[in-house]
Structures are given as C-alpha cells and as structure tokens.
Amino acid sequence: MFENIAAIDIGSSSIKLVTVKTGFRDFQLKSFNYEEIDPDNKDHAAAAVATLQKILAEEDLEGYRVITNMPMESGIIRTISFPFSDVEKIADAIPYEAEENIPFKLDDLQLDFQSLKSNKPGEGRILLAAALKSNIMTFLDLLNGVGIKPVRMGMESNALYECYRYFNKIENEAVIQIDIGSSKTVLNFISDNHLLYTRAVSVGMDSIANVIAATLKIPQAKAARIMIDLNIDLTSFENNVHREHYKSLGISRPQLKKIFTAAQDTATELVEQIILTMKAMKVECGDIVYNRALISGGGSNLAGIGSIISEELEIPVDALPFLEEYSERNIRTQFPIAFGTILAYINRRRSSINFLKGEFIPDVAGESNKIYYLSGGFAALSFVVLIIYFILTAVLTARSNSQYNTILAEQYKRYFRTAPAGDPIEEATRLLKKEKKEFEAIDKIIPEHASFLDILKDIAACFPDDSGFVLNNMVYNETILMFDGTAGASASIDAFKEDLIKTKKFDSVTLNIKYSRQNEVRFSMTIKYKIAKESKSK
Numbered sequence: 001m002f003e004n005i006a007a008i009d010i011g012s013s014s015i016k017l018v019t020v021k022t023g024f025r026d027f028q029l030k031s032f033n034y035e036e037i038d039p040d041n042k043d044h045a046a047a048a049v050a051t052l053q054k055i056l057a058e059e060d061l062e063g064y065r066v067i068t069n070m071p072m073e074s075g076i077i078r079t080i081s082f083p084f085s086d087v088e089k090i091a092d093a094i095p096y097e098a099e100e101n102i103p104f105k106l107d108d109l110q111l112d113f114q115s116l117k118s119n120k121p122g123e124g125r126i127l128l129a130a131a132l133k134s135n136i137m138t139f140l141d142l143l144n145g146v147g148i149k150p151v152r153m154g155m156e157s158n159a160l161y162e163c164y165r166y167f168n169k170i171e172n173e174a175v176i177q178i179d180i181g182s183s184k185t186v187l188n189f190i191s192d193n194h195l196l197y198t199r200a201v202s203v204g205m206d207s208i209a210n211v212i213a214a215t216l217k218i219p220q221a222k223a224a225r226i227m228i229d230l231n232i233d234l235t236s237f238e239n240n241v242h243r244e245h246y247k248s249l250g251i252s253r254p255q256l257k258k259i260f261t262a263a264q265d266t267a268t269e270l271v272e273q274i275i276l277t278m279k280a281m282k283v284e285c286g287d288i289v290y291n292r293a294l295i296s297g298g299g300s301n302l303a304g305i306g307s308i309i310s311e312e313l314e315i316p317v318d319a320l321p322f323l324e325e326y327s328e329r330n331i332r333t334q335f336p337i338a339f340g341t342i343l344a345y346i347n348r349r350r351s352s353i354n355f356l357k358g359e360f361i362p363d364v365a366g367e368s369n370k371i372y373y374l375s376g377g378f379a380a381l382s383f384v385v386l387i388i389y390f391i392l393t394a395v396l397t398a399r400s401n402s403q404y405n406t407i408l409a410e411q412y413k414r415y416f417r418t419a420p421a422g423d424p425i426e427e428a429t430r431l432l433k434k435e436k437k438e439f440e441a442i443d444k445i446i447p448e449h450a451s452f453l454d455i456l457k458d459i460a461a462c463f464p465d466d467s468g469f470v471l472n473n474m475v476y477n478e479t480i481l482m483f484d485g486t487a488g489a490s491a492s493i494d495a496f497k498e499d500l501i502k503t504k505k506f507d508s509v510t511l512n513i514k515y516s517r518q519n520e521v522r523f524s525m526t527i528k529y530k531i532a533k534e535s536k537s538k
Helices: 042-057 086-102 134-142 154-165 206-216 220-230 237-243 253-285 307-314 329-334 336-348 367-414 422-445 452-460 488-504 533-537
Strands: 006-009 014-022 027-036 065-069 076-083 109-116 124-132 152-155 174-180 187-190 193-199 292-296 317-320 470-476 479-487 506-517 520-529
Touching: 006 042, 006 134, 006 336, 006 452, 014 042, 014 336, 027 042, 027 329, 042 134, 065 134, 065 154, 065 336, 065 533, 076 086, 076 193, 086 109, 086 124, 109 134, 109 193, 124 134, 152 154, 152 336, 154 174, 154 187, 154 193, 174 253, 174 307, 187 253, 193 253, 206 253, 237 253, 237 479, 253 307, 307 317, 336 506, 367 422, 479 488, 488 506, 488 520
Parallel strands: 006 065, 065 152, 174 292, 292 317
Antiparallel strands: 006 014, 014 027, 076 124, 109 124, 174 187, 187 193, 470 479, 479 520, 506 520
16 A cells, blocks of 8 residues: 655654655655754744744645654553453453553543563553543644644654664564653663563753753753754763863863763763663563663763663663664664654554544544545556466466476486485475585584684784783673773873774774873773674674
8 A cells, every 4th residue: 555654753852754655565765854943932832833834844744644652751651460461351441440540530531552561471461551631632733733634643662662673683682772852761671572661751961951051051042052062971071171172162161060960960860760660660570681772862972871871781782773874863863763653653553552542533534535546546557467467477387387397307306416206396495404504503613703813913903002001801792892901191092992993893992981190091992893794694
C-alpha cells in the first residue's frame, strides 16, 4: 500500500518533522525538517504554533497521514503484572487497575495499554498509559490550529524503542536507551529486542542553558546557542580552560567554572535517576546484566556525557545507531524519536499505545480514501501484469523442465564426480552446508583481524617523548584497549592522542584527563581499533 506519512515530534525546545513514502515492502525517506521553539516566549503553545507555521511554509503536508506522540511528561505510565496472560482478560481488568494506580477520575482519562515481556511463565505484564483528556484536547487544538489532523498519537518511548529495533544489528543483548532532551530524558530498558521497562525523568539540558542565561545575563535563546557553541567537556574543567574557546564567546574563567559545575551536576542527577530506575526495574524483572547503553537526543552531543554514564554504570556507552549515512549532527542525534514514530505506525500500529481512540478517533475516512484511488489503480494494473507473467512463466517452465533436470544432473556429476542419489539441488545443498561448517570451524581458529601484538606495536610507535610518561594499567578485549597512566605534561598526552588518530588505524581514541598538577598528569585512554569489514559481517 502506498502512503505519504509525516511524523511530527513536538519537544520543549524544538519541533522535528520527518516525511516518508511507503511502498509494497519498504519506505523512502523524503525530508527532514528541524526548527527551534523560541524559549523566550512564555506562552509555549503560541511559540510552538509559530514554529509549526514556519515548518509548514516549507513543507506542504497536503495528502499526508500525520502521526505524532503525546509528550511523556503529559501522560502517566505504570507497569502492571497479572497472574494471567490472556489479553482480553487484561483489557477487562484495566479500569480497576487504573482506579488503584492513577490518581484521577476514570472519566477524565484516556487509557491504553500494550504487552511487555515477562520472565515468569503464565504472567502477563503490560505498560498502562493514561493521559488526561484535557491534555489531549490541548495538544490536538495546537495541531488543528495550523490545519493538521493527526491520525495517531503514540508514545515517545515506543518510537525510541522501534528505532533501536530497526537499526540494531546485535542479537541477544540487554541495553539501556537514554534519549537526553531539553526538559526530560526518556529511558528504555530492552532485553533480547523486547521492551521491559520505560520511564521519563525530568532531567535535561535546559538546566545548563538556564545557568548560562543567569550567569551571563542574556536571553534564553542566546544562552541555548552559546551552550551549543561552547561545546563544554564534562570530563575535566582544565580541558575547557586549555582550549580557551570560552574567551571568544565573552565568558570569563569564573563564569566558565560555574557553567561547568552546572553541567556536571546535570550529568550526575541524570545518572542518579538512571540508577534509581534500574533498581525499580530490578524488583519486577530481576537482575539483568546490561551489555551497553545507547545515548541520543540533543544532550548526547555534550562532550564527556557518555564517559560519565559509562563510568557510573560500568558498561560501555555508544551513540544510538541511526542513519549513519547522514553526517549532520542534528539529524543523527535529534531525529530518532520522529523517525521511530513512523516505524511504530508502520510495524506495530495495533499493538502499541495510541491515545486517539474512542471519542478521539480522527474523522479522516473521506480524505484518506482519495489518497488510495491512484494507488488502487496501479495495484490493479500490477495485478493483471503479474497474472500474465505467471502464465508465461508456467508455459516456459513446463517446456524446459526436462532439459533443465538433465543439465542439473550433468553439472552435479561434473563438480562432485558422482551421480546424484536424488534431487541434484538438495544433494548439492547438503554438501555445501557440510563444507560451510568445516570452514566456520577453521575460521574461528584463524582470526582475520590484526593480532594484539600488532596493535600494541602501532600504539607504542606513537608514545610521547616524555620521561614522565608511564602506563599503570591496561585492559584489552576484542575491539577495545583501555589503559591508565601518568605523564609529565598534558601537552604530551594531547600529542600522543593526535599521533594515534593520524595513523588512521583506529576507529576512535578517547582521552580523559583525571587530574593535572605540576609535572604530573593522570589520564585514562580508550582506543577502539578497526576490524576488517569481512570480520564485522560475520
């Protein structure tokens, strides 16, 4: 079925729009659009409408099915377990559970739920979502005011989860998704590609922008821009001082210290909320060993935020894999939820939460039918062509079957030096599988990427000419080498890092200055080395 779909993600500081065109089996990305909401306008709804009007002046959504999400801070979510897993029984019990778990009258709420994975046999776990009908109406009025009538209103955490499912290439892993926005952070806990738990915490980058605005006595919009331009490094205050970039922005060193402290406090509060959520989830799901955390959102651009989260949670932290062919930072970090909204609509529209039900079902049937007239005509024509093709194929196949079987038998005898006992293709497939098993056994014994000694040799060639340079501790795994050490000066450590990067033999080199004093700098370094493409694919 052909559809034009537009997903609108309305945040507290910006609005993102993604448009796609669907086909029989896949979809085609058409456009991305990003506009910031004026933070100095105290009427957020009016500011959002103005931003939407600016987007619509560039992007005509006539003929599009528009989908969006209810901001998680405007809703209520609860995770509930039942001693049975029958969905119909659970649906009947939802009103009673909502009365006990949600402090509002049922008549004032719009309820929906979706199933979650349970580790206990016979148990049914659900994610119950509720939103005040007045909040839904306010959100719809905002969109209707610019001529947008959404056909679906989902939940941000589902969109983020669908984005992980679509781009993730690692099976059987447990991950924490951390989408750091302006006013909130969305957390998803996933195991074996199943969503286990979700929560939104009120920690975001606005707190840093607020400190910048108060410290420099400037408007909020300018403070948000300076926060991006400053690109503060959370791992070390001295790193920011050495760069001296803050001076070009008119910031003094004491002011920089105040901003740096506020940024670190925000990162610390975020980590505390993540750990608190992990403890709450442990009560329901038991102990889970997480393989990594994946960060996204505008806050993921803060230098060092991943290192802080990794150090506190004691797991690796990576950027959420997302449209890696796009180099623009805004797209890579701020569009996963908008893009995931489309994926949730396409893949799980019946099994995930949608607030536009009951009295909020959109009246777009007449408009929708017009969209399908042309696609229906093409579908009918395609069907006729397909029937003709099948008839011609059947005739040609019937004529050539005998000759084909003879050729197969001759080819089998030529390659395997014996006549096939049965179907030549089945016999050849069986022999091929046997050969593949033997090849895989050999391949596991003989690695294809560089040896550990080769990697050490490449790193040692870049050691700085510094008498105080000492390595104290080293940890090595399949793709990462981590070590701690000391040096006489931070300049020699920076030169060491740059020399490693210049070799172009490593995917990334991350330096963390732990502390610095006269003639002694303590540091840690993480080196992720490259693996041959053939090894990655296997």
